[in-house]
Amino acid sequence: MRRAMETVIKVENLTKRFGNFTAVDNISFEVKRGEIFGFLGANGAGKTTAMRMLCGLSIPTEGKGTVAGYDIFKQPELIKKSIGYMSQKFSMYEDLKVWENLELFGGIYGMNDKVIKQKTDELMIKLNFEDERDKLVKSLPLGFKQKLAFSVSIFHQPQVVFLDEPTGGVDPITRRRFWEMIYDATAQGITVFVTTHYMDEAEYCDRVSIMVDGRIEALDSPDNLKKQFNAKNMDEVFQQLARKAKRVDS
Amino acid sequence: MNTSENLPDIAIHCESVSKNYGKIQALSNINFDVNRAEIFGIIGPDGAGKTTLFRILTTLILAESGTAAIDGFDVLKDYKEIRKRVGYMPGRFSLYQDLTVEENLEFFATVFNTTIEENYELVKDIYVQIEPFKKRRAGKLSGGMKQKLALSCALIHKPSVLFLDEPTTGVDPVSRKEFWGMLQKLREQGITILVSTPYMDEASLCDRIALIQNGQFLKIDTPENIVSQFDDVLWAAKSDNMHKLLEDLRKDEQVKSSFAFGDSIHVTVDNGQLTVDSLKKYLIEKGHKNIKIEAIEPTIEDCFMELSTTQI
Numbered sequence: 001m002r003r004a005m006e007t008v009i010k011v012e013n014l015t016k017r018f019g020n021f022t023a024v025d026n027i028s029f030e031v032k033r034g035e036i037f038g039f040l041g042a043n044g045a046g047k048t049t050a051m052r053m054l055c056g057l058s059i060p061t062e063g064k065g066t067v068a069g070y071d072i073f074k075q076p077e078l079i080k081k082s083i084g085y086m087s088q089k090f091s092m093y094e095d096l097k098v099w100e101n102l103e104l105f106g107g108i109y110g111m112n113d114k115v116i117k118q119k120t121d122e123l124m125i126k127l128n129f130e131d132e133r134d135k136l137v138k139s140l141p142l143g144f145k146q147k148l149a150f151s152v153s154i155f156h157q158p159q160v161v162f163l164d165e166p167t168g169g170v171d172p173i174t175r176r177r178f179w180e181m182i183y184d185a186t187a188q189g190i191t192v193f194v195t196t197h198y199m200d201e202a203e204y205c206d207r208v209s210i211m212v213d214g215r216i217e218a219l220d221s222p223d224n225l226k227k228q229f230n231a232k233n234m235d236e237v238f239q240q241l242a243r244k245a246k247r248v249d250s
Numbered sequence: 251m252n253t254s255e256n257l258p259d260i261a262i263h264c265e266s267v268s269k270n271y272g273k274i275q276a277l278s279n280i281n282f283d284v285n286r287a288e289i290f291g292i293i294g295p296d297g298a299g300k301t302t303l304f305r306i307l308t309t310l311i312l313a314e315s316g317t318a319a320i321d322g323f324d325v326l327k328d329y330k331e332i333r334k335r336v337g338y339m340p341g342r343f344s345l346y347q348d349l350t351v352e353e354n355l356e357f358f359a360t361v362f363n364t365t366i367e368e369n370y371e372l373v374k375d376i377y378v379q380i381e382p383f384k385k386r387r388a389g390k391l392s393g394g395m396k397q398k399l400a401l402s403c404a405l406i407h408k409p410s411v412l413f414l415d416e417p418t419t420g421v422d423p424v425s426r427k428e429f430w431g432m433l434q435k436l437r438e439q440g441i442t443i444l445v446s447t448p449y450m451d452e453a454s455l456c457d458r459i460a461l462i463q464n465g466q467f468l469k470i471d472t473p474e475n476i477v478s479q480f481d482d483v484l485w486a487a488k489s490d491n492m493h494k495l496l497e498d499l500r501k502d503e504q505v506k507s508s509f510a511f512g513d514s515i516h517v518t519v520d521n522g523q524l525t526v527d528s529l530k531k532y533l534i535e536k537g538h539k540n541i542k543i544e545a546i547e548p549t550i551e552d553c554f555m556e557l558s559t560t561q562i
Contacts, residue, residue, distance in 0.1 A: 042422040044392050088420075142297050168420060169448045171295035171463065172551050173558055176509045183493055197422055198449075200512040222513065233512060235423060242424040 006033040008160050008191045009054060011065035011072075016049050016058065023049040025214035026063070031160070031207075036182060036192045038202050041211030042242040047195055048164075050211070054193070055162055056080045068159040081109065084153035084161035084190075088168040090145055092152060094138035098129065101137055101152060109156035123151055143174035150181055160191040167198060179204050199235035210238060213247040258322045261286050261411050261442035262307060267316035269302050269465075276302040277465045280316070284411075284444055284458075289437050291456035292446040293550070299465040300446040301341060304415045307444070308338045320411055334362070337409035341416045343400035347389030351380055351399055354388050355406055362407030372439065373402040376432055394425045401432065412436065414445040418452065430455045450551035461554050468557040473550055480548040480556060482506060483521055485529075486514040489538040498536045502529070509555065516552060517543075 009031040016024040024046045031037045041047045052058040054067050056076030065072045068082035092101050099120055106116035124130045127147055132140060140148070146166070154161050163182075167175045179201065182192055194205065202208050202222060209219040218225055218241055222234055231237045262284035269277040277299045284290040292300050305311045307318055309329035318325045320332045345354050355377070359366050370377075380398050383391065388399060397417060404412060414433075418426045430452065433443055445456070453459045454473045461468040461476070469476055487508075489495045496515055499508035504524040508517045517529075526543045533541050548556075 042424055043394050043420075142295070165420065169296035171298075171558060172450060172555050173509070174295070179510060180496075197420065197426075199423055203512040204510060238423055239427070242422065245424075 007031070008033050008035075009037075009065075009067050009193065011054070012063055014050070014053060014063035014065055015061050016046075016053060017061045022214055024053070024060075027211075027214075027216045028063075029209060029216060029219055031191055031193060033159075033191055034186050034189050035207065036186055036194065036205045038205030038208035039193060039195045039211070040202060040208055040238060041195075042245060044247065045211040045242075045245070046214040047211055051162060051164065051193075051195070054079075055083060055085060082159050084156070084158040085164070086149050086153040086161065086166055087164040088166060090149040092137050092145070092149055095136060097134050097136055098140075098148060099124075099133050101148070102155060105152050106155055111156055119155065123155075127151065142170055143177070146170055146174065146178060147181065150178065150185075154185055154190055157188075158190065160193060161185065163192065163194040165195055165197065167196065167201065175201075199233065199238055202234040202238070208234070210241050212241055212245050217241050217244070257286060257410060259286050260284070261288070261321060262290070262444060263317075263319045263322075264303075264307065265317050267303070267306060267313045267318055269299075269306060269311070269313050275465050277306075277313075280467060282460055282467065282470050284442060286442055287437055287440050288457045289433060289443045289445065289455070291453055291459040292444065292462055293448075293450060293453050293459050293554070294446075294462035295448055298462045300462060301415055302465075303462075304338070304340075304413050304444070304446065308336055308413055309333060334407075335410050337404035337407070337412045339400050339404040339412075339414045339417055341419065343396045345388040345396060345400055345403065348387060350385050350387055351391070352384040354399060355402055358403040359406045364407050366406065369406055369408045372408055372436075373405050375435065376405075377402045393420060394422075397421060397425070397429065401429075405436070409441065411442045411444070414443065416446050416448065418447055418449060426452070450549065450554055453550040459550070461550075461557060463554075463558055468554070476550065476553050477548055480553055481521070482518040482556060483523075484546055484548050484552060485517045485519070485526065485543050486511070486546045487517050487529075487533075488514045488540070488542045489533060490540050491538065494536075495533070495538060498533060498538070502532060505529075507555070511551075514542075516546075518552075518556065 007030050012028045014024060014027050027050065039047055053060050053072060056072065056079035059073060067079045070078040102120045103116055124133050132144065137145060167178055186192055207221050208225060209216045225237050229237045229240050260283050264280055264282050267277060267280040280303060294300060306313045307320065309325050309332050321335055323331045325332060346357065349357060355366055376398050380395050391399065418429055437443060458472050460470045487495060496508060496510060499505050499515060499517055504519060506518040506520060508515050530541055530543055
C-alpha cells in the first residue's frame with residue numbers, strides 16, 4: 001500500500017437533480033493520494049454527471065465536496081487547474097504536431113516555455129517518441145495517440161487525473177501497456193479516477209465503486225467486493241449489482 | 251425478403267478482398283465464408299479494418315480487388331438486390347436524431363416498402379423495451395436505447411443477412427449481455443449475422459470468429475478451436491506485489507510474455523522450457539511472497555495477444 005494517505009477527493013451526500021429527476025443521489029466517498037479509484041456503473045447510472053461535478057463543470061444540487069483541496073461549489077476554476085482529464089475521444093488537436101499539442105496544453109495550464117520544452121524533451125525520450133515529435137497527431141496510430149493523450153492530461157502534474165473510458169476500442173496489448181502508464185503516474189503521486197466498461201480493468205484499481213440508479217451501491221477493493229458478493233470476478237459483482245437497477249435507462 | 255425462396259447455404263462469400271486508402275492498406279486479401287443462420291464475429295481493435303469490410307459487403311464502397319457476394323448476389327453487379335436484403339447497423343447508429351423513436355422505425359420500414367405491422371413479430375422483443383419512449387426524439391435517447399432502436403430499424407424489413415458494426419461499443423456489461431441474447435434469438439429465426447466487436451469476451455458468443463488486425467485476418471475458426479490451437483504454455487501468476495511481479499517476470503528471459511489479466515498476470519512460456527517450480531524459485535529469490543502459479547486455459551484474448559503483431 002502507498003505511504004501517504006492524504007485525501008484528494010472527498011464528497012459527502014452529493015446530489016444532482018435535473019427537474020424532478022435525481023441523476024446522482026446522495027453519494028459519499030473519499031479518494032486518497034496516489035490511489036487508482038475505479039468508478040463503475042451501467043449506462044445511465046449517473047457516472048458522467050458525478051464526474052462533471054468533480055471536475056468543476058457542474059454545480060451540485062446538494063451536498064458538499066472538495067477536489068484537490070478546493071470546494072466544488074465555490075472554487076470550480078481552481079479545481080480545473082489542478083486536475084487532468086482524458087476521454088476516449090482523446091481531444092487533442094489532430095492538425096497540430098505532437099510537440100505543438102504539448103506546448104498548447106502546457107500553455108493553457110500556465111506552464112512557462114522553458115518548463116514545457118524541458119518536459120517535452122523528457123517525455124519524448126520516455127515514450128520513445130523522438131521520431132514522432134514533428135508528426136501531425138492525426139497521422140499517429142491509435143495506440144500512440146492514446147499514450148500521448150494520457151501524457152498530455154498529466155503534463156501539468158495535476159493532483160488528480162480523470163480518465164473517462166480511456167481504453168475503449170484499443171487492442172489488448174495496447175490496453176495493458178496503457179495501464180502500465182497509469183501505474184507509473186500513481187508512482188509520481190498522481191491520483192487516478194477512472195471509468196471503464198472492461199471488468200478485468202476493475203481488478204487493476206485499488207478500490208472500486210459501483211453506481212446503480214444514481215447511488216453508490218458498493219465500494220471496496222476488488223478482492224473484498226468479490227468476497228462480499230461471493231463472485232469469482234468483477235464481472236459477476238457488476239452483473240449482480242447492475243441487474244438490480246430499476247431506473248429505465250433513459 | 252421472401253422467406254419461401256431457396257437461399258444458398260453460404261450467406262456471405264468474401265474472396266481475396268483488398269482495399270487501400272491512399273498509402274494505407276485497410277484490408278489485405280480477406281477470405282471467408284459465412285454459413286446461413288450463423289453468428290460470425292469479426293474481432294479486433296479500432297483501425298483494424300472492420301468497418302471497411304462491412305462497407306464493402308453492404309455495397310457502400312468498392313474493393314480494390316477481390317470479389318464478394320451476399321446470398322449469392324455479387325456486390326458489384328447486384329448491389330441493388332443486396333441492399334434490399336441486408337440490414338446494416340453502422341457503428342454510430344445512423345438514426346434520424348430529430349425524428350421520434352416511432353418515426354424512425356416507420357421511416358426505415360417505408361424506405362424498404364414495408365410497414366411496421368407486417369414485420370412486427372421480428373422486432374417485437376426488442377422494440378417493446380423502447381416503446382414507452384416512442385414519442386421521444388432519437389437524439390434524446392441514451393446509448394442503450396439508441397442501440398435497441400437502431401437494431402429494430404435494421405430489422406424492420408426482415409433482412410436475410412444482418413451486418414452489425416460494433417453494436418456494443420461503449421455499452422455496459424449488463425446491456426451487452428442482453429444484446430447478445432437478442433442476437434441468439436434472431437439467429438434461431440434463420441437470420442445470418444455478421445457482427446464486429448472490440449470486446450474479446452464476446453467472441454465465445456459467436457459460432458465462428460475471425461481475429462483481425464492491421465487489415466489482415468490472423469485466424470478464422472470456432473472460438474473453441476482457436477483456443478485449442480494456442481501454442482504456448484500459459485500460467486496465471488499472483489504474488490503480494492503485483493506491480494513488482496510484472497517487472498520481475500519481464501526480466502526473466504525464459505518468460506515469453508507477461509501481461510496483467512484481471513486479478514492475475516498471464517505468463518506465456520515456450521513449450522518445455524521453464525517449469526512452474528523453477529519460476530517460483532526465481533520469484534522467491536526476488537523477494538515475492540504468497541506466490542501462486544497455475545496452468546490455465548487460454549481465453550480468446552490470450553490467443554489474440556499471442557497472434558498479434560502489435561508490440562508498442
